[in-house]
Amino acid sequence: MLFLGDTTEPGYAKTAFGLRDWARDRCVGEHVLAGAMVSTGLPSLSPAQAYARGARAMVIGVANSGGFIPEHWVPALVQAMEAGLDIISGMHARLRDINGLRETADRLGRRLIDVRQPPAGIPIASGLPRQGKRLLTLGTDCALGKKYTALALARAFNARGVDATFRATGQTGILIAGGGIPMDAVVADFAAGAAEMLSPDAPADHWDVIEGQGSLFHPAYAGVSLALLHGSQPDVIVVCHEPGREYMLGHPRFAVPSITDTIELALQLGARTRPGIRCAGVSLNTSRLDEDMANRLLAWETDRLGMPVADPMRSGASFDRLVEACLA
Amino acid sequence: MLFLGDTTEPGYAKTAFGLRDWARDRCVGEHVLAGAMVSTGLPSLSPAQAYARGARAMVIGVANSGGFIPEHWVPALVQAMEAGLDIISGMHARLRDINGLRETADRLGRRLIDVRQPPAGIPIASGLPRQGKRLLTLGTDCALGKKYTALALARAFNARGVDATFRATGQTGILIAGGGIPMDAVVADFAAGAAEMLSPDAPADHWDVIEGQGSLFHPAYAGVSLALLHGSQPDVIVVCHEPGREYMLGHPRFAVPSITDTIELALQLGARTRPGIRCAGVSLNTSRLDEDMANRLLAWETDRLGMPVADPMRSGASFDRLVEACLA
Numbered sequence: 093m094l095f096l097g098d099t100t101e102p103g104y105a106k107t108a109f110g111l112r113d114w115a116r117d118r119c120v121g122e123h124v125l126a127g128a129m130v131s132t133g134l135p136s137l138s139p140a141q142a143y144a145r146g147a148r149a150m151v152i153g154v155a156n157s158g159g160f161i162p163e164h165w166v167p168a169l170v171q172a173m174e175a176g177l178d179i180i181s182g183m184h185a186r187l188r189d190i191n192g193l194r195e196t197a198d199r200l201g202r203r204l205i206d207v208r209q210p211p212a213g214i215p216i217a218s219g220l221p222r223q224g225k226r227l228l229t230l231g232t233d234c235a236l237g238k239k240y241t242a243l244a245l246a247r248a249f250n251a252r253g254v255d256a257t258f259r260a261t262g263q264t265g266i267l268i269a270g271g272g273i274p275m276d277a278v279v280a281d282f283a284a285g286a287a288e289m290l291s292p293d294a295p296a297d298h299w300d301v302i303e304g305q306g307s308l309f310h311p312a313y314a315g316v317s318l319a320l321l322h323g324s325q326p327d328v329i330v331v332c333h334e335p336g337r338e339y340m341l342g343h344p345r346f347a348v349p350s351i352t353d354t355i356e357l358a359l360q361l362g363a364r365t366r367p368g369i370r371c372a373g374v375s376l377n378t379s380r381l382d383e384d385m386a387n388r389l390l391a392w393e394t395d396r397l398g399m400p401v402a403d404p405m406r407s408g409a410s411f412d413r414l415v416e417a418c419l420a
Numbered sequence: 421m422l423f424l425g426d427t428t429e430p431g432y433a434k435t436a437f438g439l440r441d442w443a444r445d446r447c448v449g450e451h452v453l454a455g456a457m458v459s460t461g462l463p464s465l466s467p468a469q470a471y472a473r474g475a476r477a478m479v480i481g482v483a484n485s486g487g488f489i490p491e492h493w494v495p496a497l498v499q500a501m502e503a504g505l506d507i508i509s510g511m512h513a514r515l516r517d518i519n520g521l522r523e524t525a526d527r528l529g530r531r532l533i534d535v536r537q538p539p540a541g542i543p544i545a546s547g548l549p550r551q552g553k554r555l556l557t558l559g560t561d562c563a564l565g566k567k568y569t570a571l572a573l574a575r576a577f578n579a580r581g582v583d584a585t586f587r588a589t590g591q592t593g594i595l596i597a598g599g600g601i602p603m604d605a606v607v608a609d610f611a612a613g614a615a616e617m618l619s620p621d622a623p624a625d626h627w628d629v630i631e632g633q634g635s636l637f638h639p640a641y642a643g644v645s646l647a648l649l650h651g652s653q654p655d656v657i658v659v660c661h662e663p664g665r666e667y668m669l670g671h672p673r674f675a676v677p678s679i680t681d682t683i684e685l686a687l688q689l690g691a692r693t694r695p696g697i698r699c700a701g702v703s704l705n706t707s708r709l710d711e712d713m714a715n716r717l718l719a720w721e722t723d724r725l726g727m728p729v730a731d732p733m734r735s736g737a738s739f740d741r742l743v744e745a746c747l748a
Contacts, residue, residue: 219640275608277608279604279607279608280606280644280647281604281641281644284641284643311545311547312545314647315612315645315646316609316647317643322642343547345548346692364639364642
C-alpha cells in the first residue's frame with residue numbers, strides 16, 4: 093500500500109508514482125490523510141482493507157523537503173502496523189529513530205525497512221575496466237525522467253532478447269528493482285566506488301542500465317553525478333531533458349543547461365574512465381505536451397541534434413530508434 | 421606528541437609531517453614502535469617524557485591504507501592515556517569503537533577525539549553567492565601540495581596585512597587549523613553544501629584560502645573535487661602539481677593530467693557557481709629537486725604557462741609574484 097500522507101504537491105510524491113508506474117502488480121492501493129491533494133489513482137484503502145487484499149507493507153510514497161517524517165503521520169503508521177503491515181521508507185531519516193514507530197514495531201514484530209541505506213564495504217573506486225556493457229542516463233536537471241528512461245530502456249532491451257539489468261541509484265528505483273545503492277547517502281569519498289560496486293563484472297553481452305542522479309551542471313549535486321559517471325564507466329549515455337524547463341528545480345538562479353552542452357561535458361568527463369564513451373541519443377519528458385505536439389517536438393529535435401530523440405513513455409518508432417542506437 | 425606506529429612508508433605519515441611543518445610550536449616530540457622506518461626528526465619520547473614536557477595529547481600521525489587502527493598499536497595508545505595524554509585521530513575508524521581504548525579512556529577520564537567527523541546540520545548547497553573573497557587550491561593529483569600551498573598563501577596574505585583564513589578540508593589541515601570540515605567524510609549529497617558552510621559570508625575584503633581535495637581528473641575522487649569547487653565558489657584558483665609525477669598515486673593506469681588541462685577544466689566547471697573565476701598561477705612541489713634545478717624549472721614553467729609559477733615551500737620572488745597575482 094502506498095502512503096501519501098497529507099501531501100499537497102505532486103512533485104513530492106515521486107516514489108508513489110514510480111511504484112504505481114513500474115511495480116503496478118505489487119500495489120493494492122493508496123492511503124491518504126485528511127488534507128491530501130495528491131492521488132495515484134489507485135483505490136483508497138484503510139490499512140485493514142489493504143491487508144485483506146494482500147498488502148504486507150505500507151510504503152511511504154512521499155518525501156517532503158528535508159526528508160523527515162512529520163509527527164502527525166506517526167498515528168497512521170502505527171495503525172498500519174496494527175493492521176499487520178510492515179513500514180518501508182526511502183527517507184534520510186531512519187524509521188527506528190522515531191520512538192512511537194520503534195516501540196510499536198518491536199511490540200507487534202513488524203519490520204521497519206529503510207531503503208536509503210548504503211551497503212557495507214563500499215571500496216574506493218579503482219577505475220579498472222569491467223566486463224559487460226553499461227548505459228547511464230544523465231540529466232540536464234533533477235527529477236525529469238532519468239529513472240523512467242533507464243527502466244524503459246532495460247525493459248526494451250529485455251523485450252529484444254538482450255540480457256539487461258536496471259541498476260537503481262535512488263530510493264524509488266531501489267523499491268522498484270528490489271535492490272541498488274542510494275548514491276546520495278554514500279560518503280563522498282566512496283561515491284565512485286559505490287557506482288563500481290553497483291554494476292560489477294558481467295558477461296560480455298550483458299547490459300547494466302544505470303539510473304542517473306542529479307546533473308553535471310547542478311550547483312549542489314554535480315559531484316554525485318560525476319562520481320556516478322566515473323564509477324559506472326558507461327559505454328553509452330542517454331541524456332534526459334524536459335522541454336520548457338528553463339531553471340533548475342529548487343535553484344532558480346541556475347539556467348538548465350542545453351542538451352548539447354550536457355552531452356559534450358558528459359563525454360568529456362566520462363572518457364576519463366571509459367575511453368570510447370558515446371551518446372546514443374536523447375530522452376525527452378513530454379508529459380506536459382499533447383501527443384501531436386510531442387511528436388512534432390521529437391521529430392524536430394531528432395533533426396536538430398542529429399541523433400535519436402524519444403520519449404520512452406510514448407511508444408513508437410522514435411523510441412525504437414533510440415533503443416537500436418543504444419545497442420548498436 | 422606525534423605517534424608514528426611502526427610505519428615504514430613516509431607517504432603514510434602525512435599527518436605527522438604536516439603538524440611538524442605547520443604546528444611546530446605545538447609538537448614536543450614523536451613516539452614510534454619497533455620496526456618504524458619513518459621519523460619526523462623531532463625528539464623520540466616516551467609518553468611520560470612527553471607529558472613532562474607539556475604534551476597533553478598523542479596524535480595518530482599516520483594513516484595506513486584503509487584508515488584503520490591495527491591491533492598492535494592499542495597497547496601504545498593505552499600507555500599514552502595512562503601517562504596522562506588524550507588520543508587524537510583523523511582516521512575513518514572511530515577511536516571509541518575500539519574496546520581497549522574506550523574502556524581505558526572511560527576509566528582514566530581521557531578524551532578520544534576523532535577529527536574526521538563532519539558537523540551536524542550541513543545543508544544542501546544553495547549555489548547563492550556569498551560576500552568575501554575565496555581562493556581554492558586544486559591538484560593534478562592527490563598528495564602533492566594543495567594543503568601546503570593553501571597554508572603558505574594564507575600566511576603570506578596575512579603577512580601583507582590581508583585578512584585571510586585557511587579553511588581545512590582534510591584531517592591534517594583540521595588538526596593544524598583547529599577546525600574545518602573533512603570533505604571526504606560528508607555524505608555525497610551534502611558535499612557542496614559542506615563547502616558552502618566551510619567558507620561562509622564574510623567581510624568583502626576577507627579571503628578564505630581553501631584546501632583542495634583530490635583532482636577533477638581522479639577516477640575515485642573527482643566528485644569530491646567538483647563538489648568542493650562548486651560549493652567554494654572561488655574567485656581565484658591555484659593549480660598544484662608535482663613535476664615528474666606521471667601516473668596518479670595508487671591508480672597507475674591513469675596519467676596525471678597536464679597543468680593546462682587542469683586549469684581549463686577547473687575554470688570551465690567552476691564558472692557554473694562563480695562566473696569570473698580565474699587562475700592566478702601554479703604551485704609546483706619541487707621537494708625532490710635541488711635548489712638550482714627547482715629555480716630553473718620554476719622559471720621555465722613561468723615562461724611556458726604565462727603566469728606565476730612558484731614552490732610555496734621555497735621563498736623568493738616567484739612566490740611573491742604568485743601571491744600578488746592571487747590578490748590582484
